[in-house]
Amino acid sequence: MSLQLDLRHRQGEFELRVVAEIPDGVTGVFGASGAGKSTLLEIVAGLRRPHQARISFHGDLLCDTERGLWLPAHCRGIGYVFQDSRLFPHLTVSDNLDFGRRHGRAPRDPGLRGHMIELLGLGALLHRPPSSLSGGERQRVAIARALLSGPRLLLLDEPCASLDVPRREELIGYLAAVCAASSVPMLYVSHSLPEIARLAQQLLLLEDGQARACGPINELLGRLDLPGLSGTDEAGTVLTALSTGVAGDGLNTYRHPAGELRLPGNPVAAGQPVRLLIRARDVSLAIGDPGQLSIRNRLAAVVLEVGLAHTGLCEVLLDAAGDRLLTRVTMETVRELGLEPGRQVTALVKSASLSQ
Amino acid sequence: MAAWATLVSLPPGIAVAWVLARCQFPGKLLLDVLVHLPLVMPPVVTGYLLLIAFGRQGTLGALLENTLGFSFAFNWTGAALASSIMGFPLLVRSVRLSIESVDSGLEQAATTLGAHPVWVLARITLPLALPGILAGAVLCFAKALGEFGATITFVSNIPGLTQTLPGAIYNAIQLPDGEAAALRLTGVAIALSVTALLASEWLARRVRRRHGRAP
Numbered sequence: 001m002s003l004q005l006d007l008r009h010r011q012g013e014f015e016l017r018v019v020a021e022i023p024d025g026v027t028g029v030f031g032a033s034g035a036g037k038s039t040l041l042e043i044v045a046g047l048r049r050p051h052q053a054r055i056s057f058h059g060d061l062l063c064d065t066e067r068g069l070w071l072p073a074h075c076r077g078i079g080y081v082f083q084d085s086r087l088f089p090h091l092t093v094s095d096n097l098d099f100g101r102r103h104g105r106a107p108r109d110p111g112l113r114g115h116m117i118e119l120l121g122l123g124a125l126l127h128r129p130p131s132s133l134s135g136g137e138r139q140r141v142a143i144a145r146a147l148l149s150g151p152r153l154l155l156l157d158e159p160c161a162s163l164d165v166p167r168r169e170e171l172i173g174y175l176a177a178v179c180a181a182s183s184v185p186m187l188y189v190s191h192s193l194p195e196i197a198r199l200a201q202q203l204l205l206l207e208d209g210q211a212r213a214c215g216p217i218n219e220l221l222g223r224l225d226l227p228g229l230s231g232t233d234e235a236g237t238v239l240t241a242l243s244t245g246v247a248g249d250g251l252n253t254y255r256h257p258a259g260e261l262r263l264p265g266n267p268v269a270a271g272q273p274v275r276l277l278i279r280a281r282d283v284s285l286a287i288g289d290p291g292q293l294s295i296r297n298r299l300a301a302v303v304l305e306v307g308l309a310h311t312g313l314c315e316v317l318l319d320a321a322g323d324r325l326l327t328r329v330t331m332e333t334v335r336e337l338g339l340e341p342g343r344q345v346t347a348l349v350k351s352a353s354l355s356q
Numbered sequence: 357m358a359a360w361a362t363l364v365s366l367p368p369g370i371a372v373a374w375v376l377a378r379c380q381f382p383g384k385l386l387l388d389v390l391v392h393l394p395l396v397m398p399p400v401v402t403g404y405l406l407l408i409a410f411g412r413q414g415t416l417g418a419l420l421e422n423t424l425g426f427s428f429a430f431n432w433t434g435a436a437l438a439s440s441i442m443g444f445p446l447l448v449r450s451v452r453l454s455i456e457s458v459d460s461g462l463e464q465a466a467t468t469l470g471a472h473p474v475w476v477l478a479r480i481t482l483p484l485a486l487p488g489i490l491a492g493a494v495l496c497f498a499k500a501l502g503e504f505g506a507t508i509t510f511v512s513n514i515p516g517l518t519q520t521l522p523g524a525i526y527n528a529i530q531l532p533d534g535e536a537a538a539l540r541l542t543g544v545a546i547a548l549s550v551t552a553l554l555a556s557e558w559l560a561r562r563v564r565r566r567h568g569r570a571p
Contacts, residue, residue, distance in 0.1 A: 046467075047464050047467075072473075073467040074468075074470050074471055074472055074473070077470070078468065080468035082465060086459075086461050086462055086464075088462060088466070088479075089462075089484070090483050099466065099469050100471075145469065146468070150470075
């Protein structure tokens, strides 16, 4: 276990209470706005003093209020990518990248700088001042700058939040490449579940300042007892499928033991395994063969669990040939279709997005 | 002399400004009041207090003379001390405002990159506050140049030693045929002031352009 958290922090009416053990790898920190995600990151980085905390990383104590121990931020070796990039306006992109190398910990690998510049497409930007960069470019520089300071842990606080949708997609592509290429453990804060599903293997769920759950992302997504997750608009589950290439009509085709899927999106090479995030609101249910319908993606599934109802809707968890699938239906549907554990159904999938 | 006064007061001025801008501590208000006192007190009072403290009979003055053999009294260094104390509040005000305007988020970002707070100050805060520091230095210089009351009370008005520009002009006017000299000195004063203002404005613009902001 790498990052151990046990903290309590009060800020006016709001109380943050997190007890968690977070393994290495990329961990998504998910929660609604005001759930305490940024506060948690600031405390871990040493930018904010918690009232009561014991935080250790790989066995090294960063903070223990009981013993009066507090490691200042610059000694922690924790990189931080802020929502608003925070590039130094009086330095060029190149000098921004080298700031951590000059003043902090130098990364051991001398080729890392060139590698990061290539990976994040910064070659043409090096001699420009930050004020001349677009929002996406700034964030890419900020990510490279943080990684080049040789951090043991990287914290990312909604790096995509200030970007419009196309730029966000682009940055997530870059981030996925960085996550794949780097062995630095990361905490990735976001209130977008598809974003987290695309990048992270683990999930820490925050709700009203409380850590509700922490674990492998697939496991948590398939649980109905986490209303902060399954109850949200973004709720969904991850399905592992095999790409069978691009069909004549331009749709990507995927094979899954429970059925064929045809979905729009960037082309994926045939034979490549993919993980698809399917949102609960994009899944409908039918009993038997639904006949003529606009939805072409049909998966054979069995009802595993029917969740508790809230505001007339309830979540139903399905088993689709070993993968979990979440759907949201009205209470009326549950009664009419006789949905109960063991019931055979056909799941109709409207859309899905690629996941990590 | 005015240049010396400015140079000498810059490091402590920046230090005090930083403390006032970024630190919270009991007694901060007291420090604030103490720094600003010379701005609002009659200059003669400041000069008299200096005379009491640093004159040959003053506690601090006697201590300095006995240990280091150095005296401010009736010496040009005394004039510089009086001028820098009079210019200090203006310097601190200006530097403090510009440090407060530096985004503390940038300082946080620098610490997460592993930079020691001293380096953060040297590489981030001070370079970004440079326009304000320059403006403060010019104000301090101008105040030192025009200083009259505190200097004349503390170290008198000895030509070539402790005489400030206004002191010399004042002396010239007192003489029957000194008007030409007074006018010449006035010209010098105007030229020095305009040059200082232009130089600081030019430097500040260069700094802002380097920061990539519109001037």
